[in-house]
Amino acid sequence: MTTFNFQYDLVAKDHNARAGVFHTPHGDLLTPIFAPVGTQATVKAVTPAQLKEIGVTLVLANTYHLYLRPGADLVAEMGGLHHFMRWDSPILTDSGGFQVFSLAGMRKIDEDGVTFKSHIDGSIHRFTPEKAIQVQEQLGADIIMAFDECAPPYDRAYNQQAVARTHRWAERCLAAQTRPDQALFGIVQGGIFPDLREQSARFISSLGFPGHAIGGLSVGETKEEMHRTLELLNQILPEDKPRYLMGVGSPEDLINGIRRGVDIFDCVLPTRLARHQAAMTRQGRLNLMNAAHARDPRPIDEKCHCYTCTHFSRAYLRHLIVAKEMLAATLISIHNIATLVYLVQDARRAILEGTFEQFAEEFLAHYTLPEKAQA
């Protein structure tokens, strides 16, 4: 296997917002970029062809889930994740850490790794930094993640300990990596604590990773704390490497993240909301189950050029929801993913044109936060 040069070209900057190109073995990623999540090697209810039609270039898959089912060895035997799920553009896998740590009462952490119970059949498994890399090498994504420990955001003592352990594990992950065609990203932790975040960002970026992930955000802290943390990290993380804000993906979080120097985002939100009848738009969320839509011939968003909005009315989508038809999840997922992909594409264009601040202000002025929206 030849060594791939995972170069990030910073093409333009507008205040702190960045437009770049990240080169990967399965093609260039134009950043900022939003990646929909295909937890079990499928973006739920959407085919790869439909993702391509939207313009998706990066998809995330979850190591924990694929390790348990169908098994990383099976995926490797089938030619790796790209071939298995038939996604020939770049893929990013997480390390499994976050999912394993979320198994409250079903996992035990020690310095060497984590022992956990499968949520599927209760069987016992163990992940170490080395194992997380080995599994991700079997899966074969273009971008893989170091095995880290994510602590609750306000627990200082735990965060102090988790940062130190995350750093030791980061070094073990680097040492364990054998494939030269995968970009291993280091992960910055530290909760809401600026000194811990600074310490983590300085240490992680000293290790020479081709990219950096920001973990432990969007896990219970306030938006202001998230923004402050991003602003701090933006000053420390090297400019010539991509920054990936893990698990973040509401429209307002994307814009606020881009504004603070983030390049890569992923989130289950567009597909999860779609399965709960909620459509995402640049103005806010729409509950399509609402009776007001029953005889509405308009699409979800008249300005959206996705397959769903150029073909189907709110009345039809509501009918599919009420009739419990699977097509509802497919069509709303397509629209929701498209909303985020187009939003980030427009943000990139604005950065290139030097008008991103105005673009962001206008977007935020017209956007109704879900918690402030009328029922």
Place this chain on the structure above:
Amino acid sequence: MTTFNFQYDLVAKDHNARAGVFHTPHGDLLTPIFAPVGTQATVKAVTPAQLKEIGVTLVLANTYHLYLRPGADLVAEMGGLHHFMRWDSPILTDSGGFQVFSLAGMRKIDEDGVTFKSHIDGSIHRFTPEKAIQVQEQLGADIIMAFDECAPPYDRAYNQQAVARTHRWAERCLAAQTRPDQALFGIVQGGIFPDLREQSARFISSLGFPGHAIGGLSVGETKEEMHRTLELLNQILPEDKPRYLMGVGSPEDLINGIRRGVDIFDCVLPTRLARHQAAMTRQGRLNLMNAAHARDPRPIDEKCHCYTCTHFSRAYLRHLIVAKEMLAATLISIHNIATLVYLVQDARRAILEGTFEQFAEEFLAHYTLPEKAQA
């Protein structure tokens, strides 16, 4: 509304198999043809774009279901079924009769019509021949069906009565029709009784319908009885009108039907089987849940050129099934519909080339009936 000339051109005959063209307001149907079923104005789990890609030209929708939900008036207000479900090719609706008669214990039949309870909310409704036509005119399909009474196949007394009533209702349907852009098909009944079938076929074809449907088959009779009935009707029904065998759609039934002069088929089988992990092929059915497929890199059918078979392995499809991912139903539905559409297309080609008998023999020799297949 201008009167549409619903002409059927018989292009070629090969023994009793027919290749033709049926002209409709939304395009020509090349017969023989298989129509997937979109009960609730959606072919379950498949988008109209995916149906087009397969080559589907005719879709069936169920009047009973759409009348109850979302309501025929709503569909009409949204521009009719074509616009509502975004299917710009021909649509066929049934009369609702079969579904209503299937509501055992929840319906009462009299000479004027049927009173029934909604399976959704228990509300009371009434269909008469006039009402069935009115609802179908609101839905706006290209091909609509007369309101008929379908009796159990072996009950002679009931069939005698049902045939007579079906004939009286056929005349009432013709009288009730107001739209000149819908082809109203008369329906032949008579169970397994040759004299009743002959009587029904003669009477129904005397009324001048632009096409004829064969009801009351594939409802419990043997294959031999179905074939005998089709052979009899083939001699009586006029050659210059299309014949539609209602609700029939296994691969072997399609070939056996075409062989006996049938032009149009519909069935829920491909999509229903797909939701139960069964793939249809020209050799028989495949249970994709079977552990034998877990590490099988082959597609369902190596000779099939559908989206599913040109992209995905059995191993991946099985993974989607085991992981309870919706994409399984979508991908297997695409393949199953494609199997029937391609089979009927190949049958048509063979008829045009005068090789259909050989084609049918070869197909049947290699096909394993589901009831004879190994578990």
